Each structure stands twice: as C-alpha cells, then as structure tokens.
Amino acid sequence: xxxxxxxxxxxxxxxxxxxxxxxxxxxxxxxxxxxxxxxxxxxxxxxxxxxxxxxxxxxxxxxxxxxxxxxxxxxxxxxxxxxxxxxxxxxxxxxxxxxxxxxxxxxxxxxxxxxxxxxxxxxxxxxxxxxxxxxxxxxxxxxxxxxxxxxxxxxxxxxxxxxxxxxxxxxxxxx
Amino acid sequence: xxxxxxxxxxxxxxxxxxxxxxxxxxxxxxxxxxxxxxxxxxxxxxxxxxxxxxxxxxxxxxxxxxxxxxxxxxxxxxxxxxxxxxxxxxxxxxxxxxxxxxxxxxxxxxxxxxxxxxxxxxxxxxxxxxxxxxxxxxxxxxxxxxxxxxxxxxxxxxxxxxxxxxxxxxxxxxx
DNA sequence: TATTGTTATACTCTATAACTATA
DNA sequence: TATAGTTATAGAGTATAACAATA
Numbered sequence: 001x002x003x004x005x006x007x008x009x010x011x012x013x014x015x016x017x018x019x020x021x022x023x024x025x026x027x028x029x030x031x032x033x034x035x036x037x038x039x040x041x042x043x044x045x046x047x048x049x050x051x052x053x054x055x056x057x058x059x060x061x062x063x064x065x066x067x068x069x070x071x072x073x074x075x076x077x078x079x080x081x082x083x084x085x086x087x088x089x090x091x092x093x094x095x096x097x098x099x100x101x102x103x104x105x106x107x108x109x110x111x112x113x114x115x116x117x118x119x120x121x122x123x124x125x126x127x128x129x130x131x132x133x134x135x136x137x138x139x140x141x142x143x144x145x146x147x148x149x150x151x152x153x154x155x156x157x158x159x160x161x162x163x164x165x166x167x168x169x170x171x172x173x174x175x
Numbered sequence: 176x177x178x179x180x181x182x183x184x185x186x187x188x189x190x191x192x193x194x195x196x197x198x199x200x201x202x203x204x205x206x207x208x209x210x211x212x213x214x215x216x217x218x219x220x221x222x223x224x225x226x227x228x229x230x231x232x233x234x235x236x237x238x239x240x241x242x243x244x245x246x247x248x249x250x251x252x253x254x255x256x257x258x259x260x261x262x263x264x265x266x267x268x269x270x271x272x273x274x275x276x277x278x279x280x281x282x283x284x285x286x287x288x289x290x291x292x293x294x295x296x297x298x299x300x301x302x303x304x305x306x307x308x309x310x311x312x313x314x315x316x317x318x319x320x321x322x323x324x325x326x327x328x329x330x331x332x333x334x335x336x337x338x339x340x341x342x343x344x345x346x347x348x349x350x
Numbered sequence: 351t352a353t354t355g356t357t358a359t360a361c362t363c364t365a366t367a368a369c370t371a372t373a
Numbered sequence: 374t375a376t377a378g379t380t381a382t383a384g385a386g387t388a389t390a391a392c393a394a395t396a
Contacts, residue, residue: 037255039248044226049342051223080211085354087353093211095387097354154347154348163218168221273364273381298373299376
C-alpha cells in the first residue's frame with residue numbers, strides 16, 4: 001500500500017507534533033527544512049522556477065533601457081520581418097491581437113517602431129523599426145546577450161543546445 | 176561588419192517592399208513565414224514558451240477538480256510538511272506571505288487545509304491538510320501524474336532527468 | 351462570412367506598503 | 374527591533390466579447 005497524502009494527513013491529525021522535526025526552536029528564527037516532495041520532479045514546477053529566475057535577470061539587465069521581455073521579442077521580430085502585420089506578429093509570438101495594440105502604441109510613442117498603411121489591404125498596418133529603433137535594438141541585443149551568457153554560464157555549448165532542444169520537444173508535443 | 180538591426184532597419188526604410196517576400200498575395204489569407212531570428216536561441220524565450228504550454232495542459236487536466244498549479248503545489252507541500260507555518264510555506268515555494276493569505280482562505284473554505292494555533296508562537300499558524308484534503312490531494316496527484324506523462328511523453332527517462340537537472344542548474348546559477 | 355485593428359473589461363499573478371500582535 | 378499574518382492596492386500579463394472597416 002502506497003504512502004498516500006490521505007494517509008499522511010491521517011497520521012498528522014493523530015499526532016500533531018510531527019510538525020516539530022529534529023531542530024527545536026532557534027533563538028529568533030524558525031529555520032526548518034521544508035521538503036518539496038515530488039514537486040522537484042514535475043517539469044511544470046521546475047520549468048516555472050527557472051523561467052522566473054531567467055526573466056528576473058533579463059528584466060534587471062534591460063531595466064536601464066526600460067525594455068521588458070515581450071517588448072524585446074516584438075522589436076526583434078519586427079526587425080527580422082520588416083513590413084509584417086500586427087496579426088502576423090501576434091501569431092508568431094503567441095500574443096493576442098488585442099494585447100499587441102498597447103505595446104505597439106508604446107513602441108511608436110518611443111519612436112522605436114512605426115505603423116504604415118499596407119498597400120493592398122487597408123485593414124492592416126505594416127510594421128517597421130524606425131532607424132532609431134534599429135539602433136536601439138542593437139543596444140538591447142547586446143544587453144540581452146550579456147544576460148544570456150549569465151543565465152547559461154554553467155552550461156557547456158552542447159548542454160545549452162540539449163536544453164533548448166528538449167524544451168522545444170516538450171512544447172511541440174503538447175501543441 | 177555584422178548585419179545589425181540598425182542596418183536592417185536602414186534597408187527597410189529605403190526599400191519598403193522587402194516586406195513582400197516570395198509568396199505573393201494568397202486568396203483569402205496572408206500566410207507569411209515569420210522568422211523569429213535569434214529568439215529561438217534565447218533560453219528565456221524557449222523556457223517561457225515551454226512553461227506556457229505545460230501550464231495550459233496542467234490547468235486543463237486539473238480543471239475538473241478546480242485546482243490551479245499554485246494550489247496544487249501548496250497542498251503538496253503542506254501534505255509533505257504537516258504543521259509548517261505560512262512563512263515557511265511561502266519561503267519554500269517563493270510565494271509572498273501576502274499572496275498566501277487568499278490562497279489559504281480558499282483552501283480552508285473548501286475544507287482541504289486548515290490553520291491551527293502554533294503552540295509556542297502565537298504569531299503563527301500551523302498548517303495541515305484535513306482528512307478530506309489528503310484524500311483529494313491523492314486524486315489531484317493522479318491527474319497531475321497523467322499530465323506529467325503527457326508533457327514528457329517524447330522524452331526518455333534519462334532525457335527528462337537531464338532536462339530537470341539543466342533547468343535546476345540554470346536557476347541556481349542565477350540565485 | 352471572415353479578418354484586422356481596436357476598445358473595454360475582467361481575471362490571475364505578482365509586488366509593496368502599512369497595520370496588529372507577538373517575539 | 375524583527376517576524377507573522379493580514380489588508381489594501383497597484384501593476385503586469387493574459388483572456389474574451391464586441392465593434393467598425395475592409396476583404
């Protein structure tokens with residue numbers, strides 16, 4: 001019979017001092033070792049923890065230029081695909097059309113990107129980086145690379161390739 | 176001289192039809208291949224995409240029992256560490272004390288967990304699963320395992336271990 | 351009928367400051 | 374002086390529905 005959570009809860013309700021552990025009370029702080037159990041073997045949990053740590057470092061690294069991860073990805077994709085539409089951009093980055101509007105307003109306000117009429121389809125706009133936007137993107141990319149090196153500094157090039165490939169497989173298998 | 180974003184933007188502003196690509200206009204939908212550029216080599220981006228896909232599947236799988244990822248992790252940790260305090264729980268899972276309050280209120284309302292006075296420190300509560308909470312957690316864990324198998328179905332056991340180990344190393348190196 | 355861009359809106363998650371009661 | 378739990382609040386990020394213009 002497996003040691004289920006139901007059985008553990010049963011034991012706990014009979015024997016409440018199971019909470020105390022080995023250490024006993026410290027002078028001014030309870031420093032108890034908390035057991036995460038099987039959580040460390042759940043991809044979702046481990047991926048989430050890594051993602052939070054990576055984004056925190058990215059945000060801190062690009063804070064001086066006031067660029068968030070989503071803004072960086074949008075500028076990068078516009079730079080790589082000049083003239084694409086908002087719908088195409090949204091599909092590529094899995095950002096809903098409605099949520100792109102504010103982002104692009106902000107990027108236009110900062111003269112990093114611009115919307116121009118799309119010849120042949122008056123519903124859409126063609127998106128471009130401004131000259132200034134292109135120059136700034138190069139700066140952002142340098143900072144992003146610095147962040148990237150830090151995030152992967154304990155991985156060999158092959159390990160990094162492996163990590164990216166495994167993650168991509170997991171994503172594709174769920175799509 | 177590298178082909179920087181600045182130079183690309185310069186070309187684009189001189190030659191706007193760079194946007195058109197090879198395909199030409201389709202009958203009723205523009206289906207242009209969008210190039211994500213170096214984004215696919217950024218750990219942050221790839222980890223983020225995988226995390227979103229995994230969480231979507233987790234949420235869908237546990238929707239019938241109305242349990243979100245954070246709730247599952249909280250129940251699991253309480254079950255594994257009966258009698259721990261909210262502060263300890265928050266530190267273990269990197270959830271701010273303030274944000275735990277609502278979650279625990281909800282779990283108590285649903286009779287899955289309970290707060291009891293902590294003997295020896297009247298500021299704190301000791302957290303336990305109820306008997307019902309323990310039984311339900313076993314059901315949640317079964318669903319979570321089903322999700323886990325689906326998320327990792329294209330990975331060998333060794334590949335999964337590798338993935339988790341690499342992610343943990345990335346997180347630790349940024350801490 | 352379908353798609354594009356837009357507005358409005360809501361819900362989740364996360365973060366901070368301030369309060370109280372205890373240590 | 375520091376910590377625990379709480380409240381209130383604000384900011385992201387994400388989701389949906391509806392609308393006008395256009396295809």
